[in-house]
Amino acid sequence: MSNQEEKFCPLGNGQAACAGCTINQTIEPTVLGAANPKQVIVVGASGCSIVAQYIYPLTAWKINFTHVIFETTGGAMTGMEAAYTALKNKGRLPKGTNDVQVLGIAGDGATADIGLGSLLGWLERGDPGVYLCYDNNGYQNTGTQSSGTSPKGSHTTTTPKGFLTSPNAQGKDLIRLALCQPATTYAAMTTLSTLWPHDIEHKAKEAFEAGREGPAFLQCISPCPRGWGYPADKAREIGDIGIETGVIPLHHVRKIGEEHVWYLDYLPERYVEYWKGGEIRQDVHPIEEWLKSQLRFKDLLTDPAKVAAYQRRVDHKWKELRRDCEPYGS
């Protein structure tokens, strides 16, 4: 039986993703995190994922999937949950439908910008389900425009050479945003890496468990070779650098009772002493390693002040993380 389960792939042939795209590697383990992946119903907002997995008449989806308008993933998830509940209560579910879980999939633009209200509304309503944000730090499907999660100072076509046309692209913290709603049962940040290749599977499993009780939010930093400027076969190496430099802090938050409890999942060497109350080791995995790994930071790297500012922002993130994790001894 376990063999059969292992063989099941929610995504099959019929792909149209760019070479080296990490969205499939993000979505597939997420779906497989459900106790019963074949009972997962998926709604995907407009974005890379729609184009990558479903250009009519080809589709890679092997489970029930529908597309919804860009900015309304949360509402769409509520509709699916309401329909399931109504038909279950009336005894009208189709044969073989018994353990449905709702999965919403949206990119960072559809989550952090145009659909931010939709995400927060869904979290506030407390509907059961899992929301996956595949975060490739920009509107990559339309040619790399800046989004709310684009790092400040990175090159996108609307922040050319890192020039900020408006105060967007400051690198929103979606985990903290998700936790502003008391009903949120789970929030986690993950990425694709060689260091922790199973991190996403593990967190998806936790998200689907927590998602039975209420809204669970999963943010996966999904590297984009085209938009970020790195060789198409190096996605997981980029993830490794993100983890080690502290840019992508692997952590998760669970709701226990009424409290949101913070857990750090991996402590990079740079912050080991700091975590115990000492100093940050500035010589270990400095931000330059991250910046030099991708062409989008080419212009930022020429300005030492901007590099220092980037480092300060990352270090500050760890200060906040330590503050939030400390009471729980993790």
Add this chain to the structure above:
Amino acid sequence: MTDKKYVIQPGDGNLMAAKAIVHADTDVVAVYQITPSTQVSEHVAEFKRSGEFPGEVRVLHGEIEAFSACYTASQCGARVAGPSCSQGLAYASELLHAMPGARCPVVIIAANREISAPINIHAGHSDVMPFRDSGAIMFFAKNAQEVYDFTLLAFKIGEDLRIQLPVWVNYDGFEISHTTVINKILNEKGIEEFRKYLGIYHRPCSMLDMEHPHATGGLVLPNAFMEAKFALVDAMEKAPTVIKEATDFYSKNFWPVHSFIEEYEMEDADYAIVTMGSRFGTVKEAVKQARANGEKVGALRVVSFRPFPVDLVRKALQGKKAVAVLDRSGVYGSAMPPLCEDVATSLTNTTRAPFVRSFIDSLGGRVLTVEQALEIIQSLKSPKKWHDDIRSTWVGVEKGDSI
């Protein structure tokens, strides 16, 4: 006495809509409140609390979210209703345009109200008209009774496998939504009979059918896009048959209901007024008074605005001398307002076509008086001066070209 299938229910249009939602065994109602359709969601919430409504009610964070929930709930095979109007429809327009293409038979219940600016909360059809070419079926009710009747029938018509389209039930804000009148609604026996006829919604490719997984809503490129849209034309062509079947059943088993048009004193009339919605009552009164003075005039109401009953309208108006079409939404910079455009094009390329004159009245809740309707009738008698002039007359507006 045992054959009685109805009870008398005093109530306004919003209550009648809510009652119909309950009586149609609706599965999901997704709402965000907006004047003047708010009470539909209030009533449904109360029916849920009291146990009268066993379906699910979801209050969301705005109309675009509410109709997004309607959209996916329908794709999961649920029977769905979404009440809204005005700014709410404008805000949800992406979903309202997506529903026909995705073949979601959601029943959209709209207490029509003007659209800002200037901001106004009263009746007007400017909220629904931007959706007239979205591919949805549209009814315009003339009173609370019809709100009830058409809401019930909307589920049957929209969910029919030949159709699979959203159905709008439009009714004038406040004038119908908030005016309590005496109505008939189905009693227990009637509800049972109607539900038996209605059946449960069997969506082909429901998202909850796990034994037959499939994906919908993919990116459709130029190779197939026109075919996907042409399927809506096919459904619209079948709609009159389906509407007729449903309204015939209703009329035979419960009480009479109009299907496509309603005629009043039209047979021997030389002149006619065409309108939609609650103003038909005013127009009928004017026709009655004009008839008392020996004028040969009649009134025509368009009931199903989409699909537009082209043949029936042509047949009703052919051979008349002149026709006034009263629209409740303005146009700016185009030849004719929506209803007049459809009436006029129904008469294109036909023999014995009457003169068609466009009037725009009652915007923003302004009341069309019987006197104004009588003036419109009088003005029809000198159609010759309209040669080569198709401008609309704004009724009651000083610079709006008389009347």
